[in-house]
Amino acid sequence: GFAECLRSIITAYEDFIFQKLINIARIILNPLVMVVMLNMGYKAIGMVVVTTLFNIVTLLINYWYCCHKIKIKIYFRRFRWDFFKEISIYSFWIFLSAIVDRIYWSTGQFILGIYYGAAVVAIYAVAIQFQGIYMGFSSAITSVFLPKVTALIANNSDNKIISDLFIRVGRIQYIIMSFILTGFILFGHSFIKLWAGDNYGESYWITLCFLIPLTIPLTQNLGITILQARNQMKFRSLLYVLISMFSLSISIPLAKYYAGIGCALGVSVALIIGQIIIMNIYYKRKIGIDIPRFWREIAKMSLIPLLLGICSYIILSQITLDKPLYLGISIMIFSVLYIFLFWYWGLNAYERQLLLPLRNIYKK
Structure with missing residues (x-):
C-alpha cells in the first residue's frame, strides 16, 4: 500500500535511475544475505525476516527520497471517498x-x-x-x-x-x-x-x-x-x-x-x-x-x-x-x-x- 504509493510517486517524477539502482541493489544483496543466514543455521524463519527487513529498508529509503529530494509533503487529513471511488474503478480494470x-x-x-x-x-x-x-x-x-x-x-x-x-x-x-x-x-x-x-x-x-x-x-x-x-x-x-x-x-x-x-x-x-x-x-x-x-x-x-x-x-x-x-x-x-x-x-x-x-x- 504505502510502499507502492511511494514507488509510484518516484515513477511519476520520472526518477528512474534512483528506482532502478535500489532494485538492483536489493536483487544483489537479498540472495547474498540469505546465503549467509542459511550458513549460520537459520532456515525459513530467517529468510522471512531478511525479506521483511529489506522491505522496511526499501520503504524508508523511498520515503526519504520522496520527502527530501522530490519535496513531497504527506498530509493525513479527511478521507476523500469520492477520490477513493475513482481510483478503485480505475484500478479494478487494470487488476x-x-x-x-x-x-x-x-x-x-x-x-x-x-x-x-x-x-x-x-x-x-x-x-x-x-x-x-x-x-x-x-x-x-x-x-x-x-x-x-x-x-x-x-x-x-x-x-x-x-x-x-x-x-x-x-x-x-x-x-x-x-x-x-x-x-x-x-x-x-x-x-x-x-x-x-x-x-x-x-x-x-x-x-x-x-x-x-x-x-x-x-x-x-x-x-x-x-x-x-x-x-x-x-x-x-x-x-x-x-x-x-x-x-x-x-x-x-x-x-x-x-x-x-x-x-x-x-x-x-x-x-x-x-x-x-x-x-x-x-x-x-x-x-x-x-x-x-x-x-x-x-x-x-x-x-x-x-x-x-x-x-x-x-x-x-x-x-x-x-x-x-x-x-x-x-x-x-x-x-x-x-x-x-x-x-x-x-x-x-x-x-x-x-x-x-x-x-x-x-x-x-
Whole structure:
C-alpha cells in the first residue's frame, strides 16, 4: 500500500535511475544475505525476516527520497471517498486485466495436466518460461513511459503527438523484439536441446506459437499505457476476458488431439483475434492512433530481420550446433550482423541518437 504509493510517486517524477539502482541493489544483496543466514543455521524463519527487513529498508529509503529530494509533503487529513471511488474503478480494470492475463497463460498447463502426464506439462512449461521472458523485455521499455503519456493526455495533446510517440516507441520495441524472435527461430531449437535435453524439442514449436503472434501486441505495449493514462482500460479488460474464454474453448479440443502444440495454437488464435485484430481497430477508431502508419513503419523495418533470417537459416542448415561453444559463436556472429545492418539501414536519426552513447563507449 504505502510502499507502492511511494514507488509510484518516484515513477511519476520520472526518477528512474534512483528506482532502478535500489532494485538492483536489493536483487544483489537479498540472495547474498540469505546465503549467509542459511550458513549460520537459520532456515525459513530467517529468510522471512531478511525479506521483511529489506522491505522496511526499501520503504524508508523511498520515503526519504520522496520527502527530501522530490519535496513531497504527506498530509493525513479527511478521507476523500469520492477520490477513493475513482481510483478503485480505475484500478479494478487494470487488476482484472492482470488477473486474466495470468489465467490466460496458465490454463494450458491445467488442460494438458488433465489429458496427459507430467512430461507433456513440463514441455509446455518450458515454452511458457520463454514466453514470460519475451514479454518481460517489452514491458521493461514501456513501464517508464506512463508519466510522459499521462502528461501528454493531461495537457490535451492532439492525437498526432500521441501517435508519433506510439510509433517511435513501437519502432524501438520492434528492433529488440525482432532481434529476439529471429534469434530464437534460428537458434532456439539447438539451445533447448542443449539446455533441457532432446526430449524437450517440442517446446521449440510451442514457443514459436506464442512468440510470433505476441510480437505485435508487445510492440504496441505503449497502447496499454495510453489506455491507462486515459482511464479507458475497461474495453481491453473485458475483451481479454472474452478471448480467454474463447482460447479455453478451442484449446481443450485441440489439446486432446495435438497435445501441447494444439493447446498453443488455441492460445495463439485467440491472441491474433483479440490483441492484434480487434485492439488495432480499437486503437485506430476510438483512441485515434495512426495504426496504418505504424504498420507501414513495421513493414519497412521487417525487411532486415527477414532477409538476415533467411540467409542465416540457409547457412546454419549446413552446420550442426551440438556444442555450447558452436552455438555461442553463431549467436555472436548473428548479433553483430543484426546490429550492423540495423544501424546503417534500419534505424532513423532519432534511434541512432539514442544508441550513440553505446557506440561511443564501444569506440573508447
